[in-house]
Amino acid sequence: MESEINEIIKSRLKKLEILHERGIDPYPTDFKPTHNTKACLDLLNDIEKKGLEQSEVIYSAGRITAIRKMGKAIFLDILDELGKIQLLARDNSIDDNTKELIELLDIGDWAGVIGPVFRTRRNEPTIQVNSIKLLSKSLKPLPEKWHGLKNVETRYRQRYLDLIANTNIREIVKQRDNIIFELRKFMKEEGFTEVDTPILVPIPAGGMAHPFKTYHNALDRELFLRIATELYLKRMVVGGIEKVYEIGRLFRNEGIDSNHNPEFTTMESYEAYADYNDVMKMVENLFGQIVFNVKGTYEIQYGENKLNFKPPWKRLDLRKTLIEKSGIDFNICNDVEILKNEMSKIGIDVRNQLSWAGLMDKLISEKLEPDLIQPTFLIDYPLEMSPLAKLSKENSNIVERFEGFIAGMEICNAFTELNDPLDQRKRFENQEKMREEFPEEERDRLDEDFLVALEHGMPPTGGVGIGIDRMVMLILNQSSIREVISFPQLRTI
RNA sequence: GGGCCGGUAGCUCAGAGGUAGAGCAAAUGACUCUUAAUCAUUAGGUCGAGGGUUCGAAUCCCUCCCGGCUCACCA
Numbered sequence: 001m002e003s004e005i006n007e008i009i010k011s012r013l014k015k016l017e018i019l020h021e022r023g024i025d026p027y028p029t030d031f032k033p034t035h036n037t038k039a040c041l042d043l044l045n046d047i048e049k050k051g052l053e054q055s056e057v058i059y060s061a062g063r064i065t066a067i068r069k070m071g072k073a074i075f076l077d078i079l080d081e082l083g084k085i086q087l088l089a090r091d092n093s094i095d096d097n098t099k100e101l102i103e104l105l106d107i108g109d110w111a112g113v114i115g116p117v118f119r120t121r122r123n124e125p126t127i128q129v130n131s132i133k134l135l136s137k138s139l140k141p142l143p144e145k146w147h148g149l150k151n152v153e154t155r156y157r158q159r160y161l162d163l164i165a166n167t168n169i170r171e172i173v174k175q176r177d178n179i180i181f182e183l184r185k186f187m188k189e190e191g192f193t194e195v196d197t198p199i200l201v202p203i204p205a206g207g208m209a210h211p212f213k214t215y216h217n218a219l220d221r222e223l224f225l226r227i228a229t230e231l232y233l234k235r236m237v238v239g240g241i242e243k244v245y246e247i248g249r250l251f252r253n254e255g256i257d258s259n260h261n262p263e264f265t266t267m268e269s270y271e272a273y274a275d276y277n278d279v280m281k282m283v284e285n286l287f288g289q290i291v292f293n294v295k296g297t298y299e300i301q302y303g304e305n306k307l308n309f310k311p312p313w314k315r316l317d318l319r320k321t322l323i324e325k326s327g328i329d330f331n332i333c334n335d336v337e338i339l340k341n342e343m344s345k346i347g348i349d350v351r352n353q354l355s356w357a358g359l360m361d362k363l364i365s366e367k368l369e370p371d372l373i374q375p376t377f378l379i380d381y382p383l384e385m386s387p388l389a390k391l392s393k394e395n396s397n398i399v400e401r402f403e404g405f406i407a408g409m410e411i412c413n414a415f416t417e418l419n420d421p422l423d424q425r426k427r428f429e430n431q432e433k434m435r436e437e438f439p440e441e442e443r444d445r446l447d448e449d450f451l452v453a454l455e456h457g458m459p460p461t462g463g464v465g466i467g468i469d470r471m472v473m474l475i476l477n478q479s480s481i482r483e484v485i486s487f488p489q490l491r492t493i
Numbered sequence: 494g495g496g497c498c499g500g501u502a503g504c505u506c507a508g509a510g511g512u513a514g515a516g517c518a519a520a521u522g523a524c525u526c527u528u529a530a531u532c533a534u535u536a537g538g539u540c541g542a543g544g545g546u547u548c549g550a551a552u553c554c555c556u557c558c559c560g561g562c563u564c565a566c567c568a
Contacts, residue, residue: 007537008503008519070531071524090525107518120526144504144517146529151504153560165504209568254567264568352566361568403568410568442567467568480561493559 012139015104019137024101026137031112033061038082044117044125055117060085060127061135063164064109066145074102075126078111079164087113088120089129098132107145108138159486175294176472176484180247182290183267183468190282192243192269197232199225199249205447206230206388209252212262225251229268230388230465231450234417237270237461238453245269247468258480259409262489265468274462275416276400280377283404283412283464284311287375291475302407302477305373313375313404318364321378326367330360330382331397339363354438357385372405387427387444389415404466406474414464421454 019026035043035058047055062078062085069075072091077084089102093115105111115130142164143149149165156162162169187194202221204211206228216223229246236244247267256262271278291309292298298310323329326346333339336356343350343359348366353359360382368378380392381401389399400416418424428446435443472484482488 006503006519011519066528066530068527068530069524070527073525073527075527075530077528086528088526092525120528122526122528124526124528126526141503141518144529146517147505149504150506151500151560153500154504156560161504207568252568255565257567258562260567349565365568413568491559 008141009139012106012137015106016137016139019104019134022100024134026134028133028135031061031133031135032059033112034059035117036060036082037062037078037080037085040085040117040127041083041125044119047117048119053118054128057114057116057130058127059112059114061110061112063138064105064107064111065142065164067105067107076105076111076129078113079167081170086120086124086126087115087129087132088126089132094129095131098129101132101134105132105134106138108140108142109134110136110138153490156482156488156490172472172476172478172484173486175476178294179290179472179475180468182293183247183286186286186289187245187267187269190243192245192271193241195233195236195241195244195246196248197226197229197236197246199251201226201232203445203447203449205445205450206232208442208444210254210442212251212253227252228465229266230463231447233268233270233463234458234461235450235453237272238456238458242272242459243269256489258482259470261469261481261485264481264485266465267468268463268465270417270461270463272459272461275460276379276402276414276462279414279416279462279464280313280315280402281311283377283414283466284309284313284375286466287311287471290471294475300475300477302474303479305407307374307406307474309375313377315377315379315402318378318380319398321368322363325371326363328363334397355434355441357382357434358438358441360385369405369410370408373407375404375406375411377402377404386415387431388418388424390418390420391423409470409474410467411470411474412464412466414462417458417461417463419454419458419460421451424454425451 016026037060040058040060043055043058060078062080064076065079065084066077067074074089076087076089078087089098094102112133112135113127113129115128117125117127120126143161149155149161154161163173184194200214200216200223202223204224204227207230209227211227212225214223214225227250229248229250233244233246245267247265249263250266251263253262254260288298288309288311291300299306299308319330328339328342333342336359339356339359340350343363348362350359350362353362379402380398381389383391383397383399386399386401389401392398392400402414403410404412418427428444428451431443432446469481469484473479473481476484478484
């Protein structure tokens with residue numbers, strides 16, 4: 001981006017020139033802080049306990065966020081990753097180089113400071129400046145100190161400004177890290193092995209979504225960005241990695257809104273000898289442990305609702321719940337036209353849905369999802385909606401599948417995995433047929449290489465995919481996915 | 494894609510046909526315990542872009558760009 005030259009930048013460029021003239025490197029590399037701002041505060045507490053007023057000389061550093069000139073005393077605030085601390089440069093405490101340099105410092109510059117920590121008469125922990133080093137000259141002004149940066153577009157496009165001006169955003173970054181750390185810890189404790197599977201794939205299978213397409217020159221072939229990690233993780237299970245998972249980015253070429261970003265993070269796991277009941281237990285324990293370890297409690301506020309993550313979650317039979325909430329029984333409405341009719345009757349707009357599965361999806365999200373506030377599993381989905389899930393033992397049009405919902409949001413999707421290669425082939429072929437019939441609706445894709453793997457034998461397996469960004473939204477009480485993804489997708493301007 | 498709301502100084506915002514405004518930030522000066530420092534002075538604008546109406550448009554109309562919320566689509 002080209003920088004427009006306004007007065008502020010002109011004045012800073014001039015200061016830069018003066019620095020060069022005086023032989024001061026505005027971008028040096030030789031300053032090593034001994035104490036971050038938090039360590040400074042700890043140090044102050046320590047020496048005060050010992051009855052001392054001033055610590056030894058320490059080195060600290062950060063970005064200058066305020067300069068208050070009081071004649072021959074200058075107060076500065078510096079901000080580092082952990083917080084802020086005040087500096088006091090008094091005319092008779094600073095060296096000559098600092099006297100000259102301090103006139104050339106601006107809000108936004110990175111500075112290193114050398115001096116003892118003490119407390120001012122107003123009780124403010126402060127580093128008394130013996131010497132200041134410029135660590136990096138900033139040429140552009142920062143957002144305003146009091147109102148901060150509010151423009152949402154600028155916050156997303158220039159997240160670094162958001163992180164500087166709105167320090168609560170740093171908390172989101174750190175808490176997201178904590179959540180994913182706790183997630184890995186849980187999986188490790190459960191004996192899972194984390195793996196990496198391809199992001200560039202020849203067939204975007206394992207889910208129903210519109211893929212991003214790209215091209216590899218040397219191989220001279222079209223490739224796609226993965227829409228799911230499922231089929232590669234199952235290949236690992238075929239290979240004998242019995243408990244396997246991946247935390248990774250998926251890419252779906254679809255709409256963008258407060259719950260959807262074209263690239264998003266999921267955790268998918270597969271466990272041999274498990275079925276969907278075992279997976280349900282794992283999911284509720286996983287959420288419970290993460291929430292408890294990150295927030296110190298099972299009960300957290302999300303928007304207007306208090307969510308309780310203490311296991312077990314409520315389990316609702318999909319068919320029974322649909323009958324209860326909509327009067328529609330999918331066993332009876334087993335034909336597109338009948339289902340469409342019944343849904344119209346209860347006031348659902350079905351003009352955009354073509355297939356039976358599409359209609360069911362709509363019915364669930366319209367009649368069930370909004371009311372699923374507390375963590376809840378919907379259980380036992382129709383076969384037609386679930387090409388990768390194993391048939392129920394009791395019922396040939398139901399699969400052993402569940403989805404988890406929290407605060408009206410779908411948060412995970414799981415099943416007892418289909419490991420019958422012949423049935424899987426039929427299901428894929430059916431998906432391909434449906435794609436021809438309804439080209440506007442997304443379908444899963446037949447992945448021959450995966451079928452070959454299945455033909456070698458996959459043990460009975462239970463698997464789940466969890467939306468990590470949504471999990472972070474819930475735990476951190478954020479209503480937009482853009483708040484938990486540091487650089488959300490926006491139009492380029 | 495539809496509806497609603499918004500885009501004015503680096504930032505936060507006011508201005509709703511009649512000379513483009515404030516606070517912070519910036520520049521100059523005063524001030525050795527301030528912390529949204531204070532005080533004085535100064536400078537800073539393609540009012541998102543383009544067209545139209547008008548004697549005159551930031552303001553009214555049209556088209557477009559960017560964003561937010563929402564509905565639709567989509568997991």
